[in-house]
Amino acid sequence: MSNAHAAPAAGTYNQDNPQPHHHGHHFESNEHEFSAAKQGMWLFMVTEVLMIGALFVGYLLFRLRFPEAFHEAHKELNVKLGALNTVVLIISSATMVLGVSAVQRGNNRRAVKLLIATVLCGAIFCTVKYFEYSHKFHEGIFPGGNYRFEGLTTPHVPLFFSFYFLMTGVHAFHVIVGMSLITWLIIKIKKGQISKDYFTPVELVGFYWHFVDLVWIYLFPLLYLLG
């Protein structure tokens, strides 16, 4: 790297020739800097757990309160599409972590391919979700007071769909944010701003992406399977 030959002029860095990283002066080393950033990311994910957790608690309580309505309502969801999205997200988590490992070994080209695969998985997830939502809207299944599906009029059924749209909506928003962040990573790698000495953004965005997967791991059985 920088100690092997003279640093190239600014602007000539790329994924095969990343720029050297100099850690902040208040850190002892690159590793020290990375650990601090990582702990911050874990703290942020705690706040995410508590936010989504409030929705889970609300959902569980109303499910216990109105078991028949929630049982009837969950049958309207398409288990096959839900399972497909689960598989897609799990695969995307694997490509993400493979990408992180590739960066850490200095193989930026491989990392870029894996990150593109991850974004594509996210796009497949969103497309499937789009078809699920539009099918529901077409039937007249809207959240809250706008519910007007004639085929299922058990009391409190609209409550289930309010939770369904809110929880999957918040989750889908996270997927879109994650896809944007990974796209940003790809650009950074291409510009040579990521190396095996500095991969903090890659690993932290990876955590975020795995967290999104983790939320779906619970959403899928709770909403689609265990009515």
Added chain:
Amino acid sequence: MSDQKGSHTHAFGNDTGDGGHHGHGHYIIPDATIYKTLVALLVLTGITVGLSYVHLGTFNFVIGIVVATAKALLVASIFMNLSHDDKSNSVIFASAFIFLAIFLSLTAPDFLFRGDVFTEGKQIMLPVKGISQFKRPWEPTPEIVAHGKAIFMQQCVACHGAEGKGDGPAAAALNPHPRNFTSAEGWGNGRKPSQIFKTLKEGRPGTGMASFATIPAEDRWTIVAYVETLGPTIEKDSTDDLKAAGVDPTKDTLGDTEAPSIPISTAMKMISKETDKDGHTGNVEPGHESLEGYGERVEARTFNPNP
């Protein structure tokens, strides 16, 4: 896949730090571990989906949550690398779930065992007596039937079903079964509007059919109109039938034949909330909360929910 070789190496190899006091570096997850984890996650997903087709009652829920948690632990410990990370990060992440558990365990008993807050709310929101929406509500119009259907879909559908066939979700638990409105057979009080009205007002003792006298009389007539449309034929009342049901057919409204009523238990709670400045409670003296005739109904105008 030359990456796979030496996958137990560490990043930060070229760290410019002075001295080697950070010798452990950063653990790089071997690709083989990632592939094995991926397979495990997919197998666990298959198990969850497969089990959803086997009906095990509560066990479906328990197994579903256990499998999801196993998957979550795999993702957190391997993909998010908590197994090789500083322990403090595991503690931080686990703390979120501990607080979530406290949140759920304190909220659940309060929410689930507080009593029937939902029905009580409905009863207090009775329409103010004397305001009628329909002229001659005992004579069905499309508007009256639509109004009755709306109430039916809230109040009746759980037992009688969306199509009135007596096959609602709660019907299985009831013996005798709820009335099938699409058949003319077996009607205890008869199928005339005044007779259905009587059933709605008084209920059917010995069956699951409760009194719906809490619903104002005008709204009850609209339900009757809707129930008539479900049957094989639409019955008519004679003038005498209507008079017996408390309707004066020469007038346009129901008049003052019947006050809307609410259960005494609800009334007691409402009275006890009317506490005066000295801290004395309305009409109820301490120790007399359990009145004789508990379960009967009192007239709603005895106290005014909207003073």
